[in-house]
Amino acid sequence: MLTYRQKDFFEFWQEEHPDKKIDASASINSLSKPLVGAIFMCDFGEHSGSVQNGIRPCIVFDNFPNIEEITTSVVIPLTSSLKSTYLPTHVIIKANRLNGLKKDSMALREQIATMENNNLYHPLGIITFDDYKKICKADRIQSPFPDVDEETDLSEFEKYFAFIIPRIEKTKQTARCI
Numbered sequence: 485m486l487t488y489r490q491k492d493f494f495e496f497w498q499e500e501h502p503d504k505k506i507d508a509s510a511s512i513n514s515l516s517k518p519l520v521g522a523i524f525m526c527d528f529g530e531h532s533g534s535v536q537n538g539i540r541p542c543i544v545f546d547n548f549p550n551i552e553e554i555t556t557s558v559v560i561p562l563t564s565s566l567k568s569t570y571l572p573t574h575v576i577i578k579a580n581r582l583n584g585l586k587k588d589s590m591a592l593r594e595q596i597a598t599m600e601n602n603n604l605y606h607p608l609g610i611i612t613f614d615d616y617k618k619i620c621k622a623d624r625i626q627s628p629f630p631d632v633d634e635e636t637d638l639s640e641f642e643k644y645f646a647f648i649i650p651r652i653e654k655t656k657q658t659a660r661c662i
Contacts, residue, residue: 517547517601518557521611523583524604528561528597536561536595541608543577543591543619547601556598560619562589572625575618577611584609591615593622 518524526542528535542559564587568574573593579585585608611619 518544518604518607519610520544520547521616523562523585523608523610524559525606525608526559526561526599526604536563536592541585541589542597542599542604543611544604545596545619545623555601557601557604559597559599559604560591560593561595561597562591564589566590573622575615575622577615582609583611583615591619591622593619593626596626 522544523541524544525539527539528537528542531537541562543562544557545560546558548554548556562577562585566576566588569576569590571594575591575593577583577585577589577591579588
């Protein structure tokens, strides 16, 4: 049985893809793995400082769809506190019927976390493709490694490691053991 928001999503998807059929009896809850882009409530536990705490919405960013044995998903916490919107790893998600958010929220890509799939509960909805593209852009900014494909030249990694290794060595020299 579809919830109101899931029904909205499937109707929206069908309007966008009239040539394709979708199983209307499907449900986000009935999937073996949560959908990438789905928004769930999740308990992030208790932390100090700026790390996100407690029960809050999150976006499923990766669910390792080709490896059935993995029962975790990579999630991005959301906050309705729209501070530091200028940071390139923060993505504003406007509240709407499709995503099920009550307030405009901000995806905090730098606080990505791994959660057990059974700790994701109460699906709220799903983000738009445009929001997903913005989050992927924030992910590329956050990742220190250059993009890699079959055409990537080794010199890209040489540049990266020439930049990072001296900093690691300097950190080793100045670090103190307690």
